[in-house]
Amino acid sequence: MSALLDVLTENLDEFGGGLWVTLRLVLGAFVIAIVVGTMVAALRIAPSVWLRRLGGIYVESFRNIPLLVLLTMAYAGLRRAGVPIDQWTAGIGALGLYTAAYVAEVLRSGVFAVSKGQIEASLSLGFGYAETLRRIVLPQAFRTVIPPLGSIVIAMIKNSAIIGVSLIALNDVLKSARLVQAETFKTEEAFLWAAVGYLLLTVTATVGFRFLERRLAISR
């Protein structure tokens, strides 16, 4: 048991640094995922068929390509094309845009949960499309999709581990474990601590979403 603890205490800098990198990656990607995901969801339910199609193309392309391929294209691909993108922009951007596709789909399902009557009522009262969406539909949609959104965020935190494995090679939690493993050959211990690192983040996210859920719940 103490040998297990030693691996952590002797490599605290490495593991701590990894946790900090992963935290920044997922926070950045979360913001992008929510913002872009909301915009794409709006496209998906827009009155114009072309806008709906545009949203559909976004969701299908980002959801149907493996994250590792997206990350490689965002980094090596763009750099080859002459865009001097750095590790952080490529990592956060690709993870955020990838997750946004799932967020958009969940939001869309939330929008469908708002009864059509409310939208008709809003429109007949003189609200425009954007206003109806912003004031009537989306607040209710967000509330109903909080549980599935929580699942998406947890999946995103775990998916972030691929960034360290890809060409982007940021020193995140998983990478820190691999660096410790390479240095000390203590494979099981290093990866166990990586699991603990990810658990810290995912459990925090779970608690946060449960709080939001309770806070925003409609009393029934």
Place this chain on the structure above:
Amino acid sequence: MQKMRWRWLTALVLATGIVTAAGCGDDDESSSDAGSTDTARTFEAGTTMKKLQDAGEVTIGVKFDVSPFGVKNPTTGKVEGFDVDLGKAIADELGVKAKFVEALSDNRIPFLKDGTTDVILSTMTITAERDEEIDFSDPYFVAEGRILVKKSDDSIKGIDDLAGKKVCTALGSTYEATLKKQAPKATVRAVDSYSDCLELVQNGAVDAESTDDVILTGQIIQDDSLKLVGEKLTTEPYGAGIKEGDTEFLAFVNEVFQKFKDDGRWAKSYEKWVGQFTGEDREPPTMSLKEALALST
């Protein structure tokens, strides 16, 4: 009806078996004159050599993307290179098939420990630290640590110029420590493989790559817009890795290597994979394991 169903099931099982067997066959190299019972040596029961002979194959971990030591030929699908030649020599001596699996810098030692591979021949430098986890053969090749940059880059002429620059190397290689010590102000990017490093140098994400000269030379053969700079940083004796404590198998591997060096196969293999590209002649290494280990401490 019941009988019919059984027949289908049997057919399915057989088909799966055939497909699997065919699939596994891909990386198997039947050694030239192995298998014929009159040349195969006999070993005492209980030794690793006997076990491997009974199994009919020896699993060898090599690199799949490090030319000219272990690289998967895209045309034939076979793995080839200097390390692969040595692996075949071991299999030939046992009279069994050599099965090559990919071993990366950071999973090769776990592979030996958990029995995934019997031998590791993946450009692995002998170090005292690694020697505590596994056993090393005598050095079969001695490489030198160097730095690779783009030909167009005049700002890096040696290790001292790496301060403030980004340098790529493989995760789990000796160069992580070497760079930390010799170029403490450089930013080290540790990736999975040297082919990843090559991509990062080519697309400008890093300024330089540091590893063994022979690996870097292999990359320059592929892309002549790259060059080596500076003096040699380190001496890197390569050893075969085997499971810790298996002294009989270690002695056997050393014997195979000694024969390989003595009978001219080493020189032939060197010329084929390295010499003809670099124009440089090299003798088989005479360095002992003890000397190799002393280098790293």
